[in-house]
Amino acid sequence: MKMDKNINVGQPISRLEGKQKVTGTAKYAAEYEVNNLLYAYVVNSTITKGKILSIDTSKALALPGVIEVLSHENRTKLAWFDVQYADMDAPPGTVFKPFYDENILYNGQPIALVVAESFEMARFAATQVTFQYKEEPFKTCLKDNLGLARTAKKGFATALKPPPPPPTGNFEKAYESAAAKVETTYSHGTEHHNPLELFATTTIYQGDGKLTIYDKTQGTINNQLYVANIFGLKYKNVRVLAPFVGGGFGSGLRPQYQLFLCVMAALHLKRNVKLVLERKQMFSFAHRPPTIQNLRFSADINGKLTGLNHSSKSETSSFEDYFEPIASWSHRLYPAPNTLFEQELVPLDVHTPLDMRAPGGSTALHAIECTMDELAYQLKIDPLELRLINYSEMDPSAKKPYTSKALRACYLEAAEKFGWDKRKPEPRSMERGNKLVGYGMATGIWDSLQFPSRVEAMINADGKMVLNNAVTDIGTGTLTVMTQIAADQLGLNMEDVDFQYGDSKKPFSMFQGGSAMTSSTGVAIVVAAKELRKKLLKKAKEMTDSPFKKAEDDQVTFQNGTIFLNSDPNTLVTFKELIAFNKGKTIKTTNMGKPHMLKLKNYSLATHSASFVEVEVDKDLGVVTVTRAVTAVAAGKIINPKTAKSQVYGSMVWGISKALHEETIMDPNLGKYMNSNLGEYHLPVHADIKQLEVIFADEPDELINELGVKGVGEIGLVGMPAAISNAIFHATGKRIYKLPIHFNELI
Amino acid sequence: MNNFEYKQAGNTKNAIELINNTPDAAFVAGGTNLIDLWKYDLTHPSGLIDINHLNENAEITTLKDKKVRLGAAARNADTAYHPIIEGRYPLLSKAILAGASAQIRNMASNGGNLLQRTRCYYFYDADVPCNKREPGSGCPAKEGYNRIHAILGTSEECIAVFPSDMCIALAALEAVVNVSGPNGDRSIPFEDFHRLPGDRPDIDNTLGKGEIITSIDLPEEGFSEHYSYLKLRDRHSYAFALVSVATAFKLNGNVIESARIALGGVSHKPWRSIEAEAFLKDKEATAENFAAAADLILRGAKGFGSNDFKIQLAKKAIIRNGLMALNPESQLPGALPSA
């Protein structure tokens, strides 16, 4: 069966929903105006740890238009078992249950919900609910509580996020006798995802235990199951929709408390309810955990690594063991006979951290690639050369070949584009007026995942194709990319393909994360399309005097909404005719796409990148500007270079942010975050972003999946923070062992 | 609900009447600070007197004695781009344009800019103690995260910083604030307008109850030949100053006839040292002399942990900005350090 696979695939096509987004017609979860809507507003704990002794709701309830104030004292009966609260991304431990009892586990914990006839009244009434607390001592500072460190509990999530592998060789011995060695300690602060769209839920109460829910989420089905399990509803009666999502970055991988509370209020009052969090409340759940990493790398005189030791301690909550792999990454890049990796968690009185763009990897690679940089200076080897000396075609950690690895091309192409050869090796040796100039580079590596996904594909009476899948599009370009893939699979124009998504009623998709959606849903489309082509050809054969009767699969072509014989392109049947012949009935199929576990068992899967950065640092004042950055990415087949590039640009900006700007500030005396707004939580603005360039290295991959795709959502971030830190060192001779780097530290 | 009365003032006299006859009322100009404070539950006026229609205060005019009058109701953006300001008081123009964002500057009024409140994290969080918000409740900033806080003129009670950029230039230019109130009109030298926290950190300035700012007068001397505004912050735009410097010189060759240096981001008010400015008089405009002046300006500076760096940073900023003032062309958009 022939179809041209690369008419739309590979084209830099603009987002199909772009116009809706820029004209404001795209509707987000908070924007559904339904009849008889009530508005809910959350009251958050102002203490960090302790108990609620009493709640006074009388003043709030006396206000006109206030319908109800819910809290642990009067909430509806909820599911009994912890496991019923566990969403698909729940780490081991006891999942956080809003309004469960009087205990306060962290500052900002939701403790009451006001429901009123208007948003304004709900918000005002929320200020009138008063609490009596019994405060207890708390611990929120990672640095001060390293003594509490322990290994992470294992659970369901451990499969995707394994603990570090056991030691190999004898690290201590190798380190002691090594010709070159570097020991470093890196610390990272807390970061919050801060998607532009506020977390919001609109719940439409339909009676008979039926709910339709517009929710800000990265996983419609995850949230559907969560709601049904907790509130004892039938799965089929709970529909979660998220047609547009204004960014997620991981914060929407788990159902957040506004969903729980909004649904609880709707069921309790048997009314439609809307709940929108405010920006400050966006700092009261998911975040990237602060970490402290110790590394010791050793090498022989030629720069070949002999030992890798990486141990990491990161924050988790007192109730769940959030674990993101940090300690084990170096050995997936660099071979070394002696390795020692350890990773522990420090439980503190904070909410549970959650995956944030390139979780673990971006934190780890910052420390790893800065340590490599130090080693390069010690050995007087060019930093890029040191990477090439330790280059491995296979995964040294798993001792398996990669399905593909074009990292060498990334290094060389990016170095060339950047002009790395113009770098003077000595730190503080390049200047431009009042500025010290520095060049830095670093490597990135990220998982290449694929989840099972089910797609329904059909041809309708109008000859057009409709596809259904529960996946969201969190702004990455999923809709566009899936439409491209589907169009080529059936030989249709993109206008004749309607990919429907963002709805838990549609066939299964995992939550949108791990840079895995193009592979997951994309492959499911390929599988479904193949079956659909078969069905269409079969139908064509059934037609009276069909010229296709004897046609084998490989003797026909699907193009422009027709099937024709390769031997005689004029002998064709249109999809429309086929459906008419089928008495107007849609021809459809639903199929599962899944990773080829058996085949892939013998391989390692990863995307790679190389980032090269130029910084200017003011000689007297330390002010840093990232003047140029080039990132080359090897991520298999690039379905849409435009949306993919946007992903990498976004990641590079994120890298600048992580290196120089972003940090949630915890006041350890108060146990709360102090800069919970976008004025003081600094993200880069236009003036901070100069020249960025993206290169996609050619990386054919016949093994990984039907499309040869790997995913580009996170990889562009991984190398950037280290490349910036290394460039700053090169410019100034100062090594800053923490992120973000504040300019005043460079004076 | 926090209901409030809304009244529009037609002229200054009317505005004074309204504010004095409406209990617990506040003026609103651009609203870019007041409405935020309201939303954060930090203020709840029961009356709002809209002074955006006071046309007599909306202009920028040259007075008979060559002074220039900035109407309090004129917008920050209109002021910064006004030909008189760009021509005669470019230091003020640069300082305004280093603040906030284009959108905010379009709304913000000159009067409101003088009265904007501190950006102290602890002040902005109604759930934690703050002597400025609730006198006597305490100051967690001193032992907390005080990267953005003051190093000069602090008190036991308060280490907050006055965040304006515009006012740093106005201090350097020795502007005069004209106010009207139930007891008539007054003119307040800029130096005396903002105050140090002392034991009353809840009071930011010397504007009396029921008084309105009508205009700000700039003296004839605008230092348009040798001036510079430098702003150091955690990102290149849309962030408040950790340290800012407004510098202006009258030079005779390379000898300083008069010098003005005002610091922002370091105190509860724009910070000047008359002693330092006197020291520079008749001296060569050199980095060494700027450094000596900086030491005078920063005498007594004290850090609180996370803001210790400001002392050294301020010194270096004073030196660099002195050099930039000799060559105003070296100034960059966003008041970044010269290239």
Ligand SMILES: Cc1cc2nc3c(=O)[nH]c(=O)nc-3n(C[C@H](O)[C@H](O)[C@H](O)COP(=O)(O)OP(=O)(O)OC[C@H]3O[C@@H](n4cnc5c(N)ncnc54)[C@H](O)[C@@H]3O)c2cc1C
């Ligand atoms: C996100 C953000 C970032 C910012 N960044 C900066 C920055 O980098 N640098 C900087 O300098 N500023 C910055 N600002 C502050 C901004 O400059 C001020 O908010 C603005 O100048 C206030 O003017 P307004 O007219 O909006 O005042 P309003 O909010 O209307 O009023 C402020 C106060 O002044 C009173 N008032 C106003 N006019 C008069 C008058 N004529 N007489 C008596 N009382 C009066 C009001 O009652 C109120 O108490 C920022 C603001 C925001 C929101």
